[in-house]
Amino acid sequence: MIRERRITSDKSAELAQVLESLIDFSQVTQVVEVGCGRGRLAIRMAGLVGGRGHVLGLDTSKEVLGLAAREARAERVSNVTFDLGDARSLRLPDGGADLVVCSSLLCSLKEVETVVREMLRITRKGGVVAIAEPAGEQSCRDPDSRRFTYLSAKLNSAFVRGWKRRGVDQHVGLKVPEILLRLGVKDIAAEAVCQVFLMSDLRRTLEDVEGQLRTESSRLPAPTLALVGRGGMTRKEVEQHHAMARRKLADFMSSPEEIRGSGYVRVTSPLLVFAGRVPE
Ligand SMILES: C[S@@+](CC[C@H](N)C(=O)[O-])C[C@H]1O[C@@H](n2cnc3c(N)ncnc32)[C@H](O)[C@@H]1O
Numbered sequence: 001m002i003r004e005r006r007i008t009s010d011k012s013a014e015l016a017q018v019l020e021s022l023i024d025f026s027q028v029t030q031v032v033e034v035g036c037g038r039g040r041l042a043i044r045m046a047g048l049v050g051g052r053g054h055v056l057g058l059d060t061s062k063e064v065l066g067l068a069a070r071e072a073r074a075e076r077v078s079n080v081t082f083d084l085g086d087a088r089s090l091r092l093p094d095g096g097a098d099l100v101v102c103s104s105l106l107c108s109l110k111e112v113e114t115v116v117r118e119m120l121r122i123t124r125k126g127g128v129v130a131i132a133e134p135a136g137e138q139s140c141r142d143p144d145s146r147r148f149t150y151l152s153a154k155l156n157s158a159f160v161r162g163w164k165r166r167g168v169d170q171h172v173g174l175k176v177p178e179i180l181l182r183l184g185v186k187d188i189a190a191e192a193v194c195q196v197f198l199m200s201d202l203r204r205t206l207e208d209v210e211g212q213l214r215t216e217s218s219r220l221p222a223p224t225l226a227l228v229g230r231g232g233m234t235r236k237e238v239e240q241h242h243a244m245a246r247r248k249l250a251d252f253m254s255s256p257e258e259i260r261g262s263g264y265v266r267v268t269s270p271l272l273v274f275a276g277r278v279p280e
């Protein structure tokens with residue numbers, strides 16, 4: 001029998017569960033997340049450390065920090081703060097944090113080792129560094145449209161190639177263990193977060209399916225358009241992919257239940273999670 005468990009497309013929730021399974025949060029009070037983005041993981045970690053602890057989320061984007069602070073207020077989480085901070089050169093003292101985390105940050109930077117060194121520097125001896133980074137491409141299959149399947153695969157490859165042209169590795173997750181070992185980190189444990197969105201999966205609510213389709217059909221921001229252009233995807237192909245995704249969303253909105261008969265499936269890029277202890 002299939003259980004009734006509800007599943008969602010919330011990657012941060014899954015990542016927080018993995019971190020909770022790897023790390024003894026009862027020993028953690030000060031947490032720093034570098035490259036925290038909209039703060040979803042930081043807010044969840046604030047729940048894990050509870051009233052006795054505090055989470056500081058750092059990012060270089062004022063815009064996402066504003067969104068993160070708004071989300072924390074909306075969720076009435078008071079033991080998390082967000083601030084400007086560059087992961088390559090953190091303005092924090094040595095050894096002040098029990099746990100330092102990053103997620104999908106190294107995959108947007110060239111200076112991977114510099115960032116890991118900074119993360120280790122601000123972690124106390126015996127504390128934990130946890131790094132969650134991608135290690136592959138998304139894949140998707142739409143049994144009703146070979147063209148959409150082809151364009152989705154091309155878009156993902158172009159994204160990876162576009163970053164590579166800038167010297168940034170979208171598969172950087174695979175390099176993390178060797179870097180951690182070289183820098184003396186001990187007792188490294190590995191897990192993965194990888195999500196499968198089968199549109200017909202009855203454990204997913206229709207709201208969740210709608211959210212996923214909205215994400216897939218949203219317009220690419222100008223910098224991403226330029227990036228995938230450099231990676232080999234023409235503007236015309238991007239437009240066609242977008243139009244097909246919009247049509248899929250419109251079809252869903254007009255008869256949502258029909259999605260339950262669809263074999264459309266999307267697999268996210270696996271996020272490799274490594275957690276290790278900073279030596280005493
Ligand atoms: C792909 S997003 C990931 C956000 C979030 N950690 C998540 O998993 O959803 C990368 C984030 O890193 C931030 N970022 C990029 N370069 C940075 C740097 N040098 N220092 C700190 N944050 C940086 C970006 O502003 C962005 O919010």
